[in-house]
Amino acid sequence: MADCSAPVKTGDFRLVVFVSSPVSYHDPAKMDTPASATTALPAPAPATVVVDKRFCAPEATAFAVAKTITYTGRDFTVTNAGGANVMQVEAAVFALLKKSLLLDAARRPVVTMQDSGYFMNTRWAVFRGNSTSRRNLLFTVVKSSAIQIGRTKIYVFLASNSGEEAPDFVIRGSYYDGACTVSPGNSDATIAQASITRQNTVQLIGFGRNKYTARINPGVDQAFILALTVILDEMH
CATH class of the missing domain: 2.40.160.200 (LURP1-related)
Structure with missing residues (x-):
């Protein structure tokens, strides 16, 4: 098999391809930032309830x-x-x-x-x-x-x-x-x-x-x- 890490000539450019083992994006041990940190949403503002919470809409x-x-x-x-x-x-x-x-x-x-x-x-x-x-x-x-x-x-x-x-x-x-x-x-x-x-x-x-x-x-x-x-x- 050809060495995939060797430089390959493409015109005036040199393209280097590195092969590494795949990393699971769900494996926190192999990620710098936990997945939950990228999907966390800001906490909603506290409701102002005076009469009843059923009258408080999220929008x-x-x-x-x-x-x-x-x-x-x-x-x-x-x-x-x-x-x-x-x-x-x-x-x-x-x-x-x-x-x-x-x-x-x-x-x-x-x-x-x-x-x-x-x-x-x-x-x-x-x-x-x-x-x-x-x-x-x-x-x-x-x-x-x-x-x-x-x-x-x-x-x-x-x-x-x-x-x-x-x-x-x-x-x-x-x-x-x-x-x-x-x-x-x-x-x-x-x-x-x-x-x-x-x-x-x-x-x-x-x-x-x-x-x-x-x-x-x-x-x-x-x-x-x-x-x-x-x-x-x-x-x-």
Whole structure:
């Protein structure tokens, strides 16, 4: 057999071929880098669960939150990017305090949102399911000031944060300019977990309704952001 390691003339070039025993790419003893190191994926960001982890999607999502013309004038329909109805918001007709119920696609109660009776709708409480019991409190939404003409700043306190010394989340932006963000209370304002934009559409002569788009980052509780969208409308 010819010596395969000998130089072979190919025109003006010299080609040298070396023959060695094959190396199994699955044998860690013969590899400089373990195979697992080349296939490892970055760990996903931790989920932000406020209402329920079933509302946390691994991908970014967007929902249209449109006010419907009803007797109360405070009902909403929530549709996903494909146009399917995924949630409803129904406002109580007869109630001492303003109250709305967020329902899932099967019309099961997800959260109850209730005005706390403070001046100019400055404070709302959100409870699990169809409840307004203190033991089912999930979070409280508070305006930083009663009148906000230019910039919007609204604080969100989780139920575990009873002292309310520092907010767990902050809604920032300008409601009247149609753009707000939701970010953790201890982070820079640019680190948003969701954005809420508003459009006003005319339905009938002399009547208009608000339509919102909620864009939610992966792992962020969708029901939480949708409830904040409704409360943002109620506060203004």
